[in-house]
Amino acid sequence: MSGQAFVDRLKKQFGDHITGANLEAIDPWIEVAPEGLVEVCRYLRDDPELRFDMLNCITVVDYLETDPKKAAKADFAPHLELVYHLWSFPNKVSLVLKVMLPRWKNDVPGELPEVDSVAGIWSTADWHERETYDLSGVRFIGHPSLRRILCPEDWEGHPLRKDYEMPLEYHGIRGR
Numbered sequence: 001m002s003g004q005a006f007v008d009r010l011k012k013q014f015g016d017h018i019t020g021a022n023l024e025a026i027d028p029w030i031e032v033a034p035e036g037l038v039e040v041c042r043y044l045r046d047d048p049e050l051r052f053d054m055l056n057c058i059t060v061v062d063y064l065e066t067d068p069k070k071a072a073k074a075d076f077a078p079h080l081e082l083v084y085h086l087w088s089f090p091n092k093v094s095l096v097l098k099v100m101l102p103r104w105k106n107d108v109p110g111e112l113p114e115v116d117s118v119a120g121i122w123s124t125a126d127w128h129e130r131e132t133y134d135l136s137g138v139r140f141i142g143h144p145s146l147r148r149i150l151c152p153e154d155w156e157g158h159p160l161r162k163d164y165e166m167p168l169e170y171h172g173i174r175g176r
Contacts, residue, residue, distance in 0.1 A: 003023040003028060004023060007021045007023070007030060010030065010040070013043065014032075014036055014039065014040055014043075016033065016036075017032060017033045017035070017036025017039065017040060018030060018031070018032060018033075018036075018040070019031045019032065019033050019100075020098075027096050028096065029083075029096035029097065029098050030095070030096070030097055030098070031097075031098045031099070031100065032097050032098070032099055033099075034099050034100075034101060034115045034116075035116075037097075037099055037115060037116055037118065038116045038117075038118060038120075038121070040097070041084075041097070041118050041121050041122075042121055044086060044095065045121055045122070050088060050091070051088050051089070051090045051091060052086040052087065052088045052095055053087070053088060053089055053090070053122075054086065054087040054088075054089065054122065054124070055084060055085070055086055055118065055121075055122035055124045055125050055128065056085040056086065056087055056094075056124075057084075057085050057128055058082060058083065058084055058085075058125065058128040058129060058131075058132050059082075059083040059085070060080055060081065060082055060083070060132055060135075060136035060138060060160065061080070061081040061083065062080055062103070062136065062160065062161050062162045063076050063077075063078055063079050063080070063081060064078045064103065064161075064162040064163060065078075066162055066163060078103050079100055079101060079102055079103055080100075080101045080102070080103055080113060080136065080138060081098055081099070081100055081101075082098065082099040082100075082101060082115065082132070082138065083096060083097070083098055084096065084097040084098075084099070084118075099115060101113040101114075101115060101138065103161075105139075112133075112137045112138060112139040113137075113138055113139070114138070114139045114140075114141050115138065115139075115140060115141065116140070116141050116142055117129055117140040117141060117142040117143040117144075117146075119140070119142075119143055119144060120142070126143070126144065126145075127149065129143050129146065130143070130145075130146060130147065130148070130149040131149050131150065133146055133147075133148070133149075134148040134149050134150050134151050134158070135150065135151075135158055135159055135160040136158050136160045136161060137157075137158035137161055155170075
């Protein structure tokens with residue numbers, strides 16, 4: 001099945017939950033609406049022709065320009081982009097899904113954006129979602145144990161966000 005035929009198949013199955021695609025990119029991708037993520041992922045895993053049986057990783061891209069002069073010229077609104085890399089062992093093919101999220105839930109600074117967990121579909125998502133939560137500040141609804149995985153539990157902020165400010169000290173220990 002060609003790339004466009006595959007996208008058309010997903011659009012027919014999921015309608016507005018498939019919000020975009022770029023099949024010409026170095027790593028072609030399909031964009032999924034946050035509210036359709038779990039349904040689309042379950043289909044990709046369970047469909048006997050597709051069988052995307054492995055989630056390789058979840059990555060976050062923080063689209064934020066912190067320099068005011070550059071921000072004025074940016075051709076994007078600040079947002080987070082979740083990138084899911086899937087693999088089908090039987091078909092020996094990869095697939096990239098993207099989910100666009102606001103940087104903050106309801107545009108309230110400090111309120112983490114939310115998306116449903118896919119840990120019930122691929123067990124590897126358990127750790128990938130915890131890392132994403134810890135470092136980039138995305139809350140995964142329905143995750144079995146969403147807590148920090150790399151930073152201490154009492155750490156403030158999410159170090160991979162572009163507006164993160166490293167604390168001068170932690171528990172009395174002064175940084176550089």
